[in-house]
Amino acid sequence: MKEQKGINVLSLFDGMSCGQIALDKLGIKVDNYFASEIDKYAIKVTQANYPNTKQIGSVTEVKGEGLPEIDLLIGGSPCQDFSTLKFKREGLRGSKSKLFYEFLRLKNEINPKYWLLENVQMKKESKKQLDKHLGVTGILIDSNKFTAQNRKRYYWTNIPIAKIDDKNLLIDNVVDKKVDEKYYCKEHQVKHYENCKYVAEGNSIEVIDFYNKSIKYNKANCITPHAFRCDRSATNIIKVNNRLRKLTEKECERLQGVPRDYTNFVASGQRYKMIGNGWTVDIIKHIFKGLN
């Protein structure tokens, strides 16, 4: 019997390859997965999990003509200049965010059957520019429909997206009962949180409301590359049995829908960083269900 033909994927800003995890979970056969990424730790994690990945270096060096026909182009271009977490935002002019134009260049060069771009919440003007360049309106999806994490991101795609049902997961479903002492805040760190508000106060797991969102149900704050911190720059601190601690690497993986210990090939700080930079796999999986 003739073997079924798989698809060719070009993933720009591939990070730790969350797109590939989503395809894998859906059982979509991939013939070639070309990954453009420059972070050696993210590359190490990708290659450890998906050794057949073809790493092709910086996006600025990628040329459409050297590649076979691409069925699916995906990417989440660096977002630091868009991010509403950053005080001064330069939008598309920023040195990082302008890499979006490389996505656009390659989309035009290779004309893929399907494509998907993800990015953070941004100023209205930047969003309008991206809509115009891509020819579709980006839609905002909150990871909290799929996992126990609040994470609003924009998705631009030509893949039809089916209706999203809320899975109603809470942080209590994700947090491990027993974790190593090293995850707990030290006494001098606890002081930083004396006057903080909590999300869902009185629940078995409380979450410090760093973003002042006053959300009523208990979900983790957006996982950022700073999730490893217990100091003033922390972004995710929870209170369990009246003690404050950061989330573990495993818990962050779970909140992003990443397989357990997927990132356990690099040091802890690098794991948190790439998980925070990564995609919520369950959202990508939901979108990829629309691939024909």
Ligand SMILES: C[S@@+](CC[C@H](N)C(=O)[O-])C[C@H]1O[C@@H](n2cnc3c(N)ncnc32)[C@H](O)[C@@H]1O
């Ligand atoms: C927001 S993250 C994307 C994460 C990815 N979607 C994932 O699943 O893990 C952006 C990524 O772009 C990468 N990057 C930055 N400059 C790049 C370049 N010139 N070429 C390729 N990748 C680059 C960063 O190292 C980072 O991993």
